[in-house]
Amino acid sequence: MNITVISGSTRNNSASYKTSLYLQQQLLSLDDSNDVSIFDLSTANLPMWEESLDLTTLSKPQSELEAADAFIFVVPEWHGMVPPALKNIFFLFTGVFRHKPAYIVTVSAGSGGRYPIQEMRSTVYKNTYLNFLPVNTVIDRVNSIIDEAGCYIGEKQFVANRVDEGLRLLLEYSKAFQTIRKSEIVLEKRFPNGV
Numbered sequence: 411m412n413i414t415v416i417s418g419s420t421r422n423n424s425a426s427y428k429t430s431l432y433l434q435q436q437l438l439s440l441d442d443s444n445d446v447s448i449f450d451l452s453t454a455n456l457p458m459w460e461e462s463l464d465l466t467t468l469s470k471p472q473s474e475l476e477a478a479d480a481f482i483f484v485v486p487e488w489h490g491m492v493p494p495a496l497k498n499i500f501f502l503f504t505g506v507f508r509h510k511p512a513y514i515v516t517v518s519a520g521s522g523g524r525y526p527i528q529e530m531r532s533t534v535y536k537n538t539y540l541n542f543l544p545v546n547t548v549i550d551r552v553n554s555i556i557d558e559a560g561c562y563i564g565e566k567q568f569v570a571n572r573v574d575e576g577l578r579l580l581l582e583y584s585k586a587f588q589t590i591r592k593s594e595i596v597l598e599k600r601f602p603n604g605v
Contacts (some may be wrong), residue, residue, distance in 0.1 A: 431560025459501035
């Protein structure tokens with residue numbers, strides 16, 4: 411299975427990236443035959459979308475995202491919202507997400523992280539045809555849960571257990587969606603822009 415973890419922060423050495431490392435390690439521990447990559451927005455150097463942008467110049471990141479069977483979005487809460495750079499990828503790469511499952515993990519240095527879940531679920535699925543799992547994970551006080559190397563250091567196992575549930579579900583959904591993507595109605599692409 412090819413899983414792409416999207417680290418949604420443009421900050422260097424961010425909590426989102428450390429969390430992405432943790433998720434990558436956990437996925438590989440579930441099944442080391444998985445191919446798990448991290449698409450890090452702090453190093454991707456993507457342009458902000460505008461109508462005149464030549465999207466053919468983005469063929470390398472497009473191909474990288476297109477190869478994924480499923481996604482994990484690690485979303486920091488910035489001012490109660492999803493960061494603009496993360497929302498930007500849905501403008502740049504709409505088609506790569508079609509009929510693929512996605513798991514949302516939000517992170518916050520404090521006790522936030524809840525608002526981006528609803529924003530992601532309500533604003534990005536229509537044209538992308540992205541399918542969010544019915545579960546998500548919020549990691550409050552992330553710096554006391556995941557260390558610099560992406561290792562779990564939380565005193566309790568609650569977050570680790572939630573992550574385990576989400577990753578296991580994502581792997582099962584990924585298998586099912588491979589079949590769905592090969593179906594006649596999906597290949598037909600009758601309504602390419604959703605609702």
